[in-house]
Amino acid sequence: MTAGDQDLRAAVEEICERLCVTVDGDFGTPLQVASDDLSAQKLGMLVNFLLDNARRAIAERERAITDLRQMQQELVDQEKLAALGRLVAGVAHEINTPLGSALTASTVLGRRTNEFVTRLSGGKLTRSEASDYCATAQEAVRLIEGNLARAAELVASFKRVAADQTSEQRRRFLLADYLRDIAAGLSPRLKQTPHRLEVDCPPDLHLDTVAGALAQVVTNLVINSLVHAFPDGRSGRILLRVRDGAEGSVEIDCEDDGVGVPADLRKKIFEPFFTTRRDSGGTGLGLHIVYNLVTTVLGGSIGVEEAPAGGSRFRLRLPKTLPGDRTDRDQPNVG
Amino acid sequence: MIGVIQRVLVDLVRERRGEAGAARFLADAGLAADFQFRIDTDYDDAQCLALFAAAGRVLDLPQGALFEAYADIFVRRSRVMFPAFYSLARSSREFLRRQPAIHNSFAAGLRDEAARRHVTDKFSIAEDGADLVTTYRSANGLCGLYRALATRVIADYGEEAEITDELCVARGDAHCRLRLHWTRVAPEGAGSAG
Secondary structure, eight states: OOHHHHHHHHHHHHHHHHHHHHTTTOOSSOOOOOOOOHHHHHHHHHHHHHHHHHHHHHHHHHHHHHHHHHHHHHHHHHHHHHHHHHHHHHHHHHHHHHHHHHHHHHHHHHHHHHHHHHHHHTTOOOHHHHHHHHHHHHHHHHHHHHHHHHHHHHHHHHHHHHHHHTOOOEEEEEHHHHHHHHHHHHHHHHHTSSOEEEEEOOTTOEEEEEHHHHHHHHHHHHHHHHHHTOTTOOOOEEEEEEEEOSTTEEEEEEEESSSOOOHHHHTTTTSTTOOSOGGGTOOSOHHHHHHHIIIIISOOEEEEEEOTTSSEEEEEEEESBOSSSOOOSBOOOOO | OBTHHHHHHHHHHHHHHHHHHHHHHHHHTTOOTTOOOOTTOBOOHHHHHHHHHHHHHHHTOOHHHHHHHHHHHHHHHHHHHOHHHHHTOSSHHHHHHHHHHHHHHGGGGOSSHHHHHHHHTSEEEEEETTEEEEEEOOTTOOHHHHHHHHHHHHHHTTOEEEEEEEEOGGGTOSSEEEEEEEEEOOOTTOOOOO
């Protein structure tokens, strides 16, 4: 065997050993054969060329995965904002009714007051006219007060839920009240359907958690039922049922008496972009957001099963108090 | 610069001035008489430029003639060292279109990412109809060497082309750009003359 042959053989052996290491994913360090033999150097170049291409392919794949995750996160964020936008639009529509009634009552009151003043200053006001005016004024004031109070209540409720949804701050709150606030925010949407939403929650149950995340979870679950559970147009019932669970936990069920989720879809239902309604504009992100919020922000778990009435039941198990610094007192509602 | 360039330069001196001349040439550059440039290693650009200048003096050739002489032996040597690069190309255009990829493959073994980029950023090529437009980015200013090598490769395939300097660092441009326009091509499937 010549010296050149020996060099080449040594290079081949070195390359074989190096390739064994490369199988473990060590593409970072190129091979440099020690030999001065031209063929050995060419062989080394070939191996390095192949390794370099593999390294680039891996880097490209990792970059694509990173880009995809970032895009997915952006879509999730957009969906959260869109959900908030829908809430704002719904509440604005809801507030419009009492404000409209109050405006009508105040207009009538203003017109009658002008007539009253004209009659009074002309010395022509009769006792019966004065009495009629007082009755009208009393009724108008009652309507204005009642409708403005309703509008104020809606605004306060909306502010609690909306402000929570834009914040990731934890706070201590009474769950029953909070679920009613969320239900109030959903009422404009519910009014467009024949379905009803009921809340069954122990009145004295407190949670110390990220309220905004919980609001978004409950909202998305209810909307999911509205969109998917009743395709045949019949009226349905959606129930939010809360039970004080074991070991400092709480169970929140969101169940409906709709068509349910087929068993083969239950495993996929929380996957991002999974939707059976893409042709009607479904993004497939609503339940993925729910899953992420429950498992990460709220530190709980979620599953889906068949409800006793044949519909679907999403069951959340959440810690009543999130680990970490607890909030000792109820936080005042922002409204 | 990747060592295959210097390796062939030493061969040129050896061919014209013998072993003793090559040894002196290497010694003048501060290298051992039996020093072998490796084809998988990036060497200092300044040293390479100094070697070309020294070769011009040793061989008593002005730069243009030196590049022509170098291109001639480079094509002969590279045909032996890398015969597949030639046999895979049916025309000089096909060979030169692949030249940046061939050039970059020599950088695959460089450990340092900056050194690798230093090599791979040098050449890029674009097709403009039947023409090739080669962009050469290097502070070395060796576009003349590229021109000589391209001319020699084209002749090696029995073809002819006009090479025009559209941009040149020697004229103050940011980089060099050469347009290769073939005026005679070999018959289809004629392959290289090697």
